[in-house]
Amino acid sequence: MNIDWQTAMPLIFAGLMGLSILIYVVLDGFDLGIGILFSVATDEERDTMINSIGPFWDANETWLVLSVGLLLVAFPVAHGIILTSLYLPVFVLLLGLIIRGVAFDFRAKVPVHRKRRWNFLFFAGSLTASLAQGYMLGVYVLGLERGPATFGFGALVALCLAASYAAMGAAWLIYKTEGELQRKAVRFLRSALVFTAVGMVAISLATPFASPRIFEKWFTWPEIVYVAPLPLVTGAMFLWLWFLSFQLPHKDDRHSITPFLVLAGIFALGFAGLAYSFYPYVVPDRMTIWEAASAPESLAIILVGTCFVLPVIIGYSFYAYRIFGGKATDLTYD
Amino acid sequence: MDPLILSRIQFAANISFHILFPTITIALGWVLLFFKLRFDRTGDHAWMKAYFFWVKVFALSFALGVVSGVTMSFQFGTNWPGYMETVGNIAGPLLAYEVLTAFFLEAVFLGIMLFGFRRVSNRVHTLATFLVAFGTTMSAFWILALNSWMQTPAGFEMRDGVAHATDWLAIVFNPSFPYRLTHMLIASGLTVAFLIAGLSALRYIRGDRSASMHKALKTGVYMGAILIPVQIFVGDMHGLNTLEHQPQKVAAMEANWETRPNVPLVLFAWPDEEARENRFEIAIPNMASVILKHSPDGVVPGLNDYVGEHPPVAPVFWGFRIMVGTGMAMLALSWAGAFFLYRRGALPVPLAYGFAGMAFSGWVATLAGWYTTEIGRQPWLVAGVLKTADAVAPVPGAHVALTLTIYVVLYLVLMVVYLGVLTHLALKAGKEGDDEPDPAVEDQPLSQPVAGE
Numbered sequence: 001m002n003i004d005w006q007t008a009m010p011l012i013f014a015g016l017m018g019l020s021i022l023i024y025v026v027l028d029g030f031d032l033g034i035g036i037l038f039s040v041a042t043d044e045e046r047d048t049m050i051n052s053i054g055p056f057w058d059a060n061e062t063w064l065v066l067s068v069g070l071l072l073v074a075f076p077v078a079h080g081i082i083l084t085s086l087y088l089p090v091f092v093l094l095l096g097l098i099i100r101g102v103a104f105d106f107r108a109k110v111p112v113h114r115k116r117r118w119n120f121l122f123f124a125g126s127l128t129a130s131l132a133q134g135y136m137l138g139v140y141v142l143g144l145e146r147g148p149a150t151f152g153f154g155a156l157v158a159l160c161l162a163a164s165y166a167a168m169g170a171a172w173l174i175y176k177t178e179g180e181l182q183r184k185a186v187r188f189l190r191s192a193l194v195f196t197a198v199g200m201v202a203i204s205l206a207t208p209f210a211s212p213r214i215f216e217k218w219f220t221w222p223e224i225v226y227v228a229p230l231p232l233v234t235g236a237m238f239l240w241l242w243f244l245s246f247q248l249p250h251k252d253d254r255h256s257i258t259p260f261l262v263l264a265g266i267f268a269l270g271f272a273g274l275a276y277s278f279y280p281y282v283v284p285d286r287m288t289i290w291e292a293a294s295a296p297e298s299l300a301i302i303l304v305g306t307c308f309v310l311p312v313i314i315g316y317s318f319y320a321y322r323i324f325g326g327k328a329t330d331l332t333y334d
Numbered sequence: 335m336d337p338l339i340l341s342r343i344q345f346a347a348n349i350s351f352h353i354l355f356p357t358i359t360i361a362l363g364w365v366l367l368f369f370k371l372r373f374d375r376t377g378d379h380a381w382m383k384a385y386f387f388w389v390k391v392f393a394l395s396f397a398l399g400v401v402s403g404v405t406m407s408f409q410f411g412t413n414w415p416g417y418m419e420t421v422g423n424i425a426g427p428l429l430a431y432e433v434l435t436a437f438f439l440e441a442v443f444l445g446i447m448l449f450g451f452r453r454v455s456n457r458v459h460t461l462a463t464f465l466v467a468f469g470t471t472m473s474a475f476w477i478l479a480l481n482s483w484m485q486t487p488a489g490f491e492m493r494d495g496v497a498h499a500t501d502w503l504a505i506v507f508n509p510s511f512p513y514r515l516t517h518m519l520i521a522s523g524l525t526v527a528f529l530i531a532g533l534s535a536l537r538y539i540r541g542d543r544s545a546s547m548h549k550a551l552k553t554g555v556y557m558g559a560i561l562i563p564v565q566i567f568v569g570d571m572h573g574l575n576t577l578e579h580q581p582q583k584v585a586a587m588e589a590n591w592e593t594r595p596n597v598p599l600v601l602f603a604w605p606d607e608e609a610r611e612n613r614f615e616i617a618i619p620n621m622a623s624v625i626l627k628h629s630p631d632g633v634v635p636g637l638n639d640y641v642g643e644h645p646p647v648a649p650v651f652w653g654f655r656i657m658v659g660t661g662m663a664m665l666a667l668s669w670a671g672a673f674f675l676y677r678r679g680a681l682p683v684p685l686a687y688g689f690a691g692m693a694f695s696g697w698v699a700t701l702a703g704w705y706t707t708e709i710g711r712q713p714w715l716v717a718g719v720l721k722t723a724d725a726v727a728p729v730p731g732a733h734v735a736l737t738l739t740i741y742v743v744l745y746l747v748l749m750v751v752y753l754g755v756l757t758h759l760a761l762k763a764g765k766e767g768d769d770e771p772d773p774a775v776e777d778q779p780l781s782q783p784v785a786g787e
Contacts, residue, residue, distance in 0.1 A: 055445030058400060062433070062441045065407050069433045072410060072418055073426025080415025084727045087412050091737045094405045095744070101401035102748060105394050109755050295498055298423040302430045309434040313442075320442050323453050 005300070010293035012303065013074035014282065020070055022271050024063035026168070026264045031057045033169020035100055035126020036162060037188055038119060045181050046119055050104070052176035052328035057104065059317060061097070074299060078282040078292035085144045086136050089154075093132035100125030127162060134161030138203075141274070142210050143284040153206055160199025164267075167192035171259035174248060176328045182256075186248045189259060193242060200270075204231070207277075213285060214277045227276065234269045237262050335731035338723055341413040344738040346708075348405055350701055351745045355399030357700050360474050360519065361526035362392050363467030365553065366447075370460050372549075383546035384553075387763050388530070391756060393448055398752060400441075402745075413734070414715075416725030421497045421716055424490055424505055425480055432476035440469030471519070478518055482511035484716045485707070486579045497719060509579050513572040514707075520565045521703065524664060525696025527561060530554030531671065532693020533756065535686040537764035544767035555675055555689070558668035566661060570625075576707075577626055580717065581635040582643065583710035586650040588622050593636040597622040601655075605647040610637070645712040653706035660699035667692055 031053040038046055072079045083090055100122050107118035138157030142150050170192055173185035207214055218227055241262045249256065280288045293299070366385060373381035407429075410418055418425060446454060446462040454462070489504030490497045499505060531554030537547045577584045589605045589612050590597050599621030603612035620630040627634060637644050667688050674681055681689070715722040 055449045058396075058444055059438060059441035061400065061404065062437045065404055065437060066433050068407055068411070069429055072407070073422065073430045076415075076418035076422035076426065079411045080419060080727070083408060083411030084415055084729055087727075087729050087733055088737075090408050090412055091740075094408060095740065097404055098401040098744065098748075101397055102751075105397040106751060106755060109390065109394060109759060110751075111758060294426055295423045295496075298427055298499055301427045301499075301502065305427075305431055305434055313434070313438045316442050317438070320445050323446060323450055 005296045007290070009296045009299045009303070010074070010289040013070060013293070013299060014289045016306065017067060017070040017074065018271070018275055020063055020067040022268060024060070024067055025271070026267055027056070027060035027063060029165045029168040029267070030172040030260070031060055031169070032100075032126045032130050033165035033167065033192075034172065035122050035169070036130060036166045037169045037173070037185075038123035038126070040188065041181075041184075043116075043119070045184070048177055048181060048328055049173065050107075052172065055320060055324045057101075059320070061101070073302060074294055075282050075289065075292040076294055078287055081283050081287070082140070082144065086139065089132050089136045089139070093129050093136070096125045096127070096129030096132060098125070100129060130162040130165045131158040134158035137161065140284065141207065141214075141277075143286065149210070153203075153210055156199065156202055156206065160196060160203060163192050163195030163199055164263075167196055168260070168263055168267075171263050175257045175260050178249075178253070178327050182249050186245055190242070190245050193238070193245070197238060211277075211284075217277055227273075230269055230273050230276075234266055234273075237266050237269075241266075335735050337729055337731040337734050338726045340731055340734040340738055341726050341729075342722065344734060344741060345409060345413060347738065347742055347745065348402065348409060350704075351749075352399065352402035352406055353700065353704060354697050355395045355402065356470065356474065357522045357525045357696065358395040358529065359392060359399055360470045361522040362388065362395070362529075363463070363470050365526055365530065365557075366392060367460070367463045367467050368553070369549075370463050374456070374460060378545075380545035380549050383544070384550045387546065387759070388550070389448065390759055391529075391533075393444070394752065394755065396440075396444060398748065405741075413727050413729065414725045415727050416720065417715060420495065420720045420725070421484075424483060424487075424497050424499055427499075427502075428476050428480040428483070428506070432473055436469045436473035436476065440466050440473070443469070474518060474522075475515065478515045479506045479508075479511055482514045483508050485514075485711055486510040487716055487719055492719070497716075510572075510575055513568070513575045516568050517565070517572045517703075520561055520568060521696065521700050523561045524558060524565060525700060527554050527558035527668070528664065528689070528692050528696050529694065531558060531668075531689045532691075533760040535681065535689035536693070536757075536760050538681060538686050539683065539690060540761060540764040542764035542767050547764070547767070551681065552675055555668060555671040555681075558664060559672035562661065562665045562668055566665070569658075569661070574626070576710075577635075580710065582637065582640040583645065583650065583707070584626065585635050585637045585640065586645050586647045586710055587654040587706060588626075588634070589647055589651045590622065590634055590636045592638050593633065595623060595631040595633045596620050597626075597632075597634040597636075599625065600651075603651070605651050607647055643713070645710045650706050650710045653702045653709065656702035657699045657706060660695050660702065663692065664695060664699070 034049050034053055038049065041049060068079075071082070103118045103122035103125060107115050107122060110118060135154040135158040138154035139145075139150055141157070142153055167189055170185045170188035174182055174189065177185065209215075217223065241259055244255065244258065244262075247255075248259070278284060280290070282289045282292050366388060369381050369385040369388065372378070373385065443462040443465040447459065447466050450462065451459055483505055486509040487497075488508040489499065489501035491500050492498075530550050534547050534551035534554060537544075538551065573584065573587075585591075588597065589600050589603055591610050591612070596619070598617035598619045600612060600615055600617045603615040603617075606613050623630055623632040623634055626632065637647065667685070671681060671685055671689060674685060711717060713721055713723070715725050
């Protein structure tokens with residue numbers, strides 16, 4: 001068989017980038033969410049919450065670096081257009097990530113009376129970063145245009161994404177904690193789910209008006225038959241999670257990881273829907289993945305490395321999650 | 335406001351802040367492995383105490399390096415889109431390999447190194463420490479390959495204004511890469527040597543006479559004393575390599591305005607770019623010719639050959655002098671310290687103050703050196719391929735001014751907190767000596783050997 005690398009390579013890299021973003025959203029989603037939930041936790045609970053993400057957050061954030069790295073190396077022209085038009089939101093995102101990242105370490109090392117300040121900054125940074133990501137997603141969906149409508153839509157997506165990160169954080173806590181905090185996490189999960197659901201419905205209603213092209217992709221015959229399962233399955237998973245949450249936590253801690261996995265599944269489906277809406281554009285309505293791609297020789301060099309290294313990365317990441325499996329205990333190195 | 339100069343200042347501010355932390359973590363990772371191996375070998379718990387103290391410094395520095403590094407990866411796109419559009423085919427794979435082979439490795443095994451002490455076997459924990467150190471060094475390898483390629487590009491051809499790779503070995507091992515990598519790795523070693531010696535000296539001054547403090551102090555002082563002459567030798571070779579490939583940079587470093595023989599070594603001057611001459615010059619006759627050409631009448635290239643194509647002279651000239659001056663101070667102090675530690679087994683108090691004061695001298699020398707080489711690359715972003723002015727983003731100057739201001743304020747605050755926390759940790763450890771309890775994971779089986787267990 002003759003593979004046309006000019007055509008295949010940008011597709012492969014779009015797929016890799018999508019995968020990387022999805023992994024990032026699921027993994028950093030739960031630790032950003034735990035930062036958001038800091039606002040409704042007591043000081044002792046906060047220590048346990050931090051312990052539940054301590055060994056992981058660095059690696060989780062590396063998926064963001066890989067995502068933006070892949071955008072940068074595979075679609076350099078699109079990278080320039082997207083990031084320059086999102087100049088200020090990107091800045092806010094980075095500000096949030098910097099503040100929460102250092103707060104994570106400083107809160108444990110500063111003299112005790114300053115700890116509260118860094119707890120607050122951990123919350124504020126996590127919330128800011130989540131909102132900025134949502135806002136960027138919203139503006140990106142609308143084709144990076146400026147105007148009050150775009151701003152409003154961006155704000156809506158921002159709130160929805162922050163809520164869904166909070167849900168991820170709560171689901172992670174259900175998995176990693178026990179006792180009072182676990183029961184509290186179930187309540188967090190339910191509230192966050194309500195916000196997420198409202199946000200998702202609002203976004204789904206707004207998108208067709210905001211982008212006729214996306215509307216057409218979803219609501220024309222016969223495409224509607226092929227894509228209909230996506231929202232239906234998502235809805236079903238939502239309902240399942242909602243009813244499951246009333247039975248949590250189980251006596252013998254059964255199903256403690258189920259909410260997290262279901263949410264990850266919902267994220268994956270939502271992500272697939274987004275990808276379907278955009279294909280084949282990397283800058284919506286302006287530039288396809290083929291127009292933006294780097295030279296195939298350079299992409300081939302990266303692809304060879306990726307094929308060898310990515311499985312290894314996934315392997316040792318699983319190993320690390322296994323080492324720190326089970327309930328979050330009093331993790332410390334200082 | 336001019337977005338070009340603002341974007342340059344912003345990138346410089348970000349990368350200056352960023353480089354401080356990898357400079358610590360690259361070598362500190364290996365020092366931690368050394369502590370761990372000494373403990374494994376001798377069973378002396380003081381080595382483990384030293385490990386526990388310095389692993390905190392590592393974690394803190396690593397976190398600051400990560401967050402400022404994420405910022406950098408976005409700024410290629412937000413401020414310098416022309417860079418990736420022109421040389422993305424070269425820079426892309428190098429950056430991708432850095433993420434794939436280094437970032438994930440260090441990030442994942444850092445978790446095990448920090449929190450896994452009682453959860454994995456001693457051997458796995460030592461292995462995790464090694465992999466983190468290896469990851470930070472790999473990261474330096476790739477990013478310095480890219481930086482060196484921007485200074486001395488090789489292994490590519492231009493097609494329609496875009497660089498295409500023709501020979502990857504030539505790209506990675508471009509002419510200045512081996513020198514720059516060695517120079518930077520040793521710079522990291524020296525930074526860590528003086529940091530360890532400095533904070534240990536601070537504990538010593540405060541009356542801490544614990545075995546772990548003493549072991550760390552000796553490690554730092556000896557490491558500095560051994561590395562500094564090597565660094566001077568490597569630095570000289572790096573300079574000769576620059577003379578061969580980027581003569582205009584050396585001309586600016588020496589503030590040599592005319593190509594001529596018998597060039598003096600300028601010790602002090604105020605380079606006047608308008609008049610194209612040095613004011614208040616103090617110089618040693620013929621010395622620059624001797625250093626660069628190994629002969630008093632060797633012809634040294636001057637800035638007159640590169641009018642309009644050479645970097646601004648004063649910052650390059652001063653950056654170089656600050657770096658060399660700091661290196662000389664390091665040489666004097668570390669050799670004096672090594673002498674007393676070796677002969678008398680203790681550090682005289684004035685020398686201890688000297689080490690405490692020089693705790694961050696590695697940062698000064700590293701930054702000064704990077705300013706020399708990076709400002710010395712101007713007006714080019716990629717030498718001979720892409721001018722800095724042609725890569726900047728069409729972002730309004732006011733936006734860049736706003737973000738620049740907030741970044742600078744944030745970085746200053748973080749720096750104050752970082753230095754404060756380091757001092758706090760050192761003083762706390764100094765007060766408790768080796769009585770500080772070991773970190774532990776409650777309810778976990780002790781897989782680690784611990785003193786008295």
